[in-house]
Amino acid sequence: MRPRRPEPHTLAGAYALDAVAGTDKVRFERHLASCPACVRELAELREATARLAGAAAAEPPGGLVQRVVASAALTPQLPPVPGPAERWRARLPMGTARRPARPRRALRARLALALAAMLLAVAAASGAIALTTEHRLGAAERRDHQIAQVLTAPDAVMLTARARPQGTATVVMSHRYRSLVLTTAGLPPLPAGHRYQVWLMGPSGDRPAGLLPAAHGGMTGPVIATGLAAGDWIGLTVAPAAGSPRSASAPILMLNLAT
């Protein structure tokens, strides 16, 4: 037996709850286009559903807002009035218009973009004023070039890990360049005289791989670590500001780089 067709108008409540799917939805939206009273009713019912949303409010994970704001910097916005192409695209089922032919590659591009956004955001926040001499600019440029190389490497892989007690680290790694780029968000601020230190830990021993720069808006800009070896893990420890030659303190984060 086929399900009975619902009367379009009485579906306003279900529609406000996003509880209408498939042909029911198509039919109701068609009805909506020619029913100003329904549009008004829907708007009123959505004020009620907004309160249901508010009642479920929960603290989002640390660094989420900063990551979104950084990504927004590189995300183009829609113009005020939808053009025909936009309207057409909006009617396609979710994902159809944007489904990438090669998902992994598209995903990587998006992540690289997000990381690039972080880099920009951090550079903007710090004013990039430290780089005054030709020499230092040259070093920074070389470093940025290396970072870009890893982010766009054909074999780049992205990994994320949570730190204890809070924060996340994002790693983009390329075996071809035996390098990885690390950014973090939401790590707890450290007392004066301390820094976060990056380690490569593996069969060939624990090697210090640099210090994280100071955080801006909860995020640290990209740090590149080179000389990856098979079986390596990446670790983060809290170290004296000058860094420590040995990994003395317990890591706040350990991530296996084997993929």
Added chain:
Amino acid sequence: MPDADLGAYLGEVARGDQAAFEVVCARTAATVFGVVRSVVRDPFQAEEVCQEVLLEVWRCASRFRPGRGSAMAWVTTIAHRRAVDRVRAERRLAEREQRATAHTIAYDEVAETVQARLDRERVRRCLRSLTELQRESVTLAYYGGYTFREVSGLLGVAEGTVKTRMRDGLIRLRDCLGAGR
């Protein structure tokens, strides 16, 4: 924050103002994350969807029409729709094996988490003022991400009845929330 302010910030976001976007994110992230998490349940997926939602707010800010409803309702509509899309895609994958039992389990979970999370006293009180069928229809659809046809199956009530209970329930909820404001 008064909603008019949020709407004004959205207007600035539509003109590409990143500082305004940061304010909008800061003020809506908890609600967006909360509603997405109640529907999607998996915290990692919820985080991902929440980021997508906030980026959509950035991308589509120019489509917000102050005359057609509050800014918060505009944002939560995007959030809920995205969350529902995600959870339905997941269910389609899982459904083939356990069609019969999946719903029973999901229903128990929904009832429990919803009760646990409705910490806002006013909303909880107003939900209590609905009939049981209105309340169940509204919360299963909103927090559970079910369609009215699925809710009808879950509750063993005719589709037509569920659909009208959803509408009546929301109207009563709106009146109850509006009256005590």
